[in-house]
Amino acid sequence: MGQIEILRGFPAGVEGFSRTLRILTPDLYERDRSARFGVLYMHDGQNVLAHPESATYPSWSANIALERLMAEGRIGRWMIVAVDHSGPGRFEDYSPWPEPRAGVSGRGETYARFLLHELKPWVDARYRTEVGPQGTAAMGASLGGLVSLYLGWRYPDVVGRVGGVSPSVMWCEGALFRNWTAHTRKWSRIYLDVGTEEYQVLHGVEMDYLAQTRAFYEHLGSLGYADWELRLWVEPGAHHHERDWERRLPEALAWLLA
Numbered sequence: 001m002g003q004i005e006i007l008r009g010f011p012a013g014v015e016g017f018s019r020t021l022r023i024l025t026p027d028l029y030e031r032d033r034s035a036r037f038g039v040l041y042m043h044d045g046q047n048v049l050a051h052p053e054s055a056t057y058p059s060w061s062a063n064i065a066l067e068r069l070m071a072e073g074r075i076g077r078w079m080i081v082a083v084d085h086s087g088p089g090r091f092e093d094y095s096p097w098p099e100p101r102a103g104v105s106g107r108g109e110t111y112a113r114f115l116l117h118e119l120k121p122w123v124d125a126r127y128r129t130e131v132g133p134q135g136t137a138a139m140g141a142s143l144g145g146l147v148s149l150y151l152g153w154r155y156p157d158v159v160g161r162v163g164g165v166s167p168s169v170m171w172c173e174g175a176l177f178r179n180w181t182a183h184t185r186k187w188s189r190i191y192l193d194v195g196t197e198e199y200q201v202l203h204g205v206e207m208d209y210l211a212q213t214r215a216f217y218e219h220l221g222s223l224g225y226a227d228w229e230l231r232l233w234v235e236p237g238a239h240h241h242e243r244d245w246e247r248r249l250p251e252a253l254a255w256l257l258a
Contacts, residue, residue, distance in 0.1 A: 001027060001063070001067060002024055002025050002026035002027045002028075002029060002030075002063065002067060002079075003024070003025050003029075003030075004022060004023070004024050004049055004051050004063065005021075005022075005023045005025075006020065006021070006022050006023075006051075006053060007020065007021040007022075007023065008020045010119075011118075012114045012118065012119075013114075013118060014110055014113045014114050014117065014118060015086075015107075015110055015111065015114050017086065019083055019084055019086065019114075020045065020046070020083075020084040021045065021081060021082070021083060021084075021119075022045045022046070022048065022049055022051070022054075022080075022081075022082040022083075022084070023079070023080070023081050023082070023123075024049060024062070024063045024066070024079055024080040024081075024082070025037075025079050025127070026063075026066060026067050026070060026077075026078070026079060027067060028070060028077060029077075029079060029127075029128075032077075033128075035077050035128065036077070036128045036129060036130050036135075037077045037078055037079045037127065037128060037129055037130065037135075038076065038077065038078045038079070038129070038130045038134075038135035038136065038137065038257065039078070039079055039080075039081055039120075039123060039124075039127075039129050039130070039135065039136055039137070040062075040066075040078055040079070040080045040081070040137040040138075040139060040161075040253075040257070041081050041082075041083065041115060041119075041120075041136070041137065041138045041139070042060075042062065042080060042081070042082040042083070042138075042139050042140060042144075043082075043083060043085065043093075043094065043138075043139075043140035043141075043144035043147060043148065044082075044084070044085055044090075044140060044141065044144050045082030045083045045084040045085075046082075046084045046085075047059050047060060047242055048060050048062045048080070048082040049061070049062055049063045049080070049082060050062075050063055050064050051063070058241075058242040058243045058246060059242060059246065060242060060245055060246045060249050061246050061249070062080055062082070062249060062253075063080065065249050065250040065253055066078060066080060066253060068250065069250060069253055069254055069257070074254045074258070075253060075254060075257040075258060076257065078137075078257055079127065079129075081119070081123055083115070083119070090143070091104045091143065091203075092104060092105065092106060092107050092108075093107065093108065093111050093143075093147070094108055094111070094140070094143035094144055094146060094147040095107070095108050095143065095146075095147075095171065095172055096108030096109055096112070096146070096147060096150040096154075096172060096175070096176075097172040097173075097175040098172065099171055099172050099173065099205065100173070101173070101203070101204055101205045102202070102203035102204060102205055103203070104203075106172065108146075108147050108150060109154075111147065112147070112150065112151055112154065112155065115138075115151070116151075116155055116158050116159075120136070120158070132160070133156065133157060133158060133159060133160025133161075133186065133187055134160050134161070134187055135160075136158055136159050136160060136161065137159070137160070137161035137162070137163065137256060137257065138151045138152065138159050138161070138162055138163070139162070139163030139164075139165065139191075139252075139256070140163070140164075140165065141165040141166050141167075141242075141245050142165075142166055142167070142168050142240065143168045143171060144165075145163070145164035145165050145166060145167030145168065145169075145192075146164070146167050146168045146169060146171055146172075146176065148162050148163055148164055148167070149162055149164045149167055149169070149176060149180075149190070149216075150176065152184075152188065152190060153176070153179065153180045153184065156184035156186035156188065157186060160186065160187050160188060160189060161188075161189045161190075161191075161256050161257065162188075162189070162190045162191065162256075163191045163252060163253075163256050164190070164191065164192045164193075164213075164216075165191075165193055165245050165248070165249075165252065166193065166194050166195065166198055166209050166213070166240055166245065167192065167194075167209075167213060167216070168207060168209070169212050169213065169215075169216045170205070170206070170207060170208065170212040171205065171207075174212075176216070177215075177216065177219055180219070180220070180223070181223070182223055183223045183224040183225060188225065188229045188230075189228075189229055189256060189258075190220065190225065190229060190230045190231070191231050191233075191252055191255055191256045192213055192216065192217050192230075192231065192232045192233070193213075193232065193233040193234070193235065193248055193252060194209050194210050194213040194214070194232075194233075194234055194235070194238075195209070195210070195234070195235045195236075195237065195238025195239055195240065195244055196210055196234060196235065196236050196237060196238065197237060197238060197239045197240075198210055198238070198239060198240040200240065209240060210234070213232070213234075214232070214234070217230065217232040231255055233248065233251070233252070235247075235248060
């Protein structure tokens with residue numbers, strides 16, 4: 001099994017505070033010192049890895065899934081950089097636009113600039129990485145799925161692979177639908193998934209994940225995204241919870257990182 005390094009107090013200059021990083025370098029990273037690795041950036045980093053210092057509720061166990069997929073030859077060489085959310089500021093972190101219905105002003109673009117203008121150059125300088133869009137992925141669940149999709153739309157020259165797991169595309173009054181109005185004409189691989197039992201009312205906002213994720217999939221299809229660029233997986237009986245995301249993750253990564 002690979003190495004997990006936890007870095008606390010990593011400066012996020014553009015945001016004006018520090019964050020915690022959890023970095024997985026897989027076993028292959030040390031065994032093949034000539035190889036370069038794609039980087040999967042994951043949000044809600046405290047929930048991503050199977051590790052004693054992860055959250056107390058179920059994690060995604062992304063390190064186990066990634067190592068197994070590489071060992072089976074189903075994906076190429078990848079590492080994970082997981083970024084914790086900023087405590088009570090999570091809604092702000094992952095909202096690219098305001099959500100007035102919930103009183104959230106949104107600073108997702110500032111978070112994006114931290115990821116791509118500060119964190120990514122540091123990662124690329126420290127590790128043997130593939131730096132192009134085919135070697136850069138972003139993935140998250142719920143609002144983390146929304147900000148991942150935002151990264152793929154806003155910065156397609158940098159982020160080519162996007163994983164929107166149970167994405168909150170209805171948040172920010174559906175601004176992602178209104179802004180993503182054309183194919184980026186860049187290399188893209190966009191994964192969406194949702195469970196049939198995912199519905200809640202959050203801070204007064206109706207979150208119908210099943211209907212809205214399907215609608216966003218159809219929206220992207222109408223913009224010309226082809227089957228090899230776009231996938232939707234609907235899981236019967238699944239809920240909006242880490243245990244369900246953990247169960248889907250191996251197949252999600254197998255498609256997204258192929």
